[in-house]
Amino acid sequence: MEFWYSDKHTKEVQLSMKIKHQIVSHESDFQQIDILETYEYGKVLVLDGELMITEKDEFIYHEMISHVSMAVHPHVENVLVIGGGDGGTVRELAKYKTIHHIDLVEVDEDLVNLCKKHFPTTALMMEDERVYIYHEEGLRFVRSRQEEYDLIIVDCADPFGPAEGLFTREFYGNCYKALRKDGILINQHESPFYSEHSQTVQKAHKHITAVFPLSTVYQCHIPSYPSGHWLFGFASKHYDPIRDLNAEKWNALEIPTHYYNTDLHKGSFYLPNYVKELLGTNE
Numbered sequence: 001m002e003f004w005y006s007d008k009h010t011k012e013v014q015l016s017m018k019i020k021h022q023i024v025s026h027e028s029d030f031q032q033i034d035i036l037e038t039y040e041y042g043k044v045l046v047l048d049g050e051l052m053i054t055e056k057d058e059f060i061y062h063e064m065i066s067h068v069s070m071a072v073h074p075h076v077e078n079v080l081v082i083g084g085g086d087g088g089t090v091r092e093l094a095k096y097k098t099i100h101h102i103d104l105v106e107v108d109e110d111l112v113n114l115c116k117k118h119f120p121t122t123a124l125m126m127e128d129e130r131v132y133i134y135h136e137e138g139l140r141f142v143r144s145r146q147e148e149y150d151l152i153i154v155d156c157a158d159p160f161g162p163a164e165g166l167f168t169r170e171f172y173g174n175c176y177k178a179l180r181k182d183g184i185l186i187n188q189h190e191s192p193f194y195s196e197h198s199q200t201v202q203k204a205h206k207h208i209t210a211v212f213p214l215s216t217v218y219q220c221h222i223p224s225y226p227s228g229h230w231l232f233g234f235a236s237k238h239y240d241p242i243r244d245l246n247a248e249k250w251n252a253l254e255i256p257t258h259y260y261n262t263d264l265h266k267g268s269f270y271l272p273n274y275v276k277e278l279l280g281t282n283e
Helices: 058-070 088-093 109-118 138-143 161-167 169-178 195-211 247-253 262-268 273-279
Strands: 003-008 014-027 032-038 043-047 050-054 078-083 101-105 131-134 149-155 179-188 214-221 229-236
Touching: 003 043, 003 050, 014 109, 032 109, 043 109, 050 058, 058 088, 058 149, 058 179, 058 214, 058 229, 058 262, 078 088, 078 138, 088 101, 088 149, 101 138, 138 169, 149 169, 169 179, 169 195, 179 195, 195 214, 195 229, 195 273, 214 262, 214 273, 247 262
Parallel strands: 078 101, 078 149, 101 131, 149 179
Antiparallel strands: 003 014, 014 032, 032 043, 043 050, 179 229, 214 229
């Protein structure tokens, strides 16, 4: 008998993966956590029925959410990661010796512990001495911070359940206050392709633009995510992601990546017309 897991991209579209077996089925205080072993994508993490990461393509998401800002901001030392319980974003940030302190705020402690156990190549830097883990709500945590971080990365799930408050204007305003005078905010921005997701893209971009003097969007291709076309938001108090890119400096660091490079960096900000229209930037 064959067993399949289907991730619903919309009510009419789904991506199905043939599974070998289920590794974990656990209900935490916040969500249903499932870890499956698949034939094509390796281990996959599923929260409340929705696919979060796969072993095969998680590197694309985590590299693009992490390295774009690091190649622009010349002196990132203190970082806040909200969400990111799988550890992939922390792994990428930990590659930089210049980063002194990383606060990881993930409300679900069970999720962190399960990812440490079952996704060791993703969560391997969670024990780094520069990483401090807080199990509380990101919205509440960031409210108490003032001009503390050079970089904030919002690596959260879809805007439902525990992550719903992380897509509001109030939250982005608190992030602005928590950033230093030249700080950068990066957030996962959903897919622009299906209408069920594109409305979230529009709303998040509108809220961020109302708060930050510079707000734009960049893209990448993640095969397991809805439509494969995924967006991230780049907002800053000071830096332009293309004008202030220091490709020579970043390349000299010799940071190991499988997807990101500084040529791709520039190209990722050149958006298709349908995305420009969605964001209202199709001048």
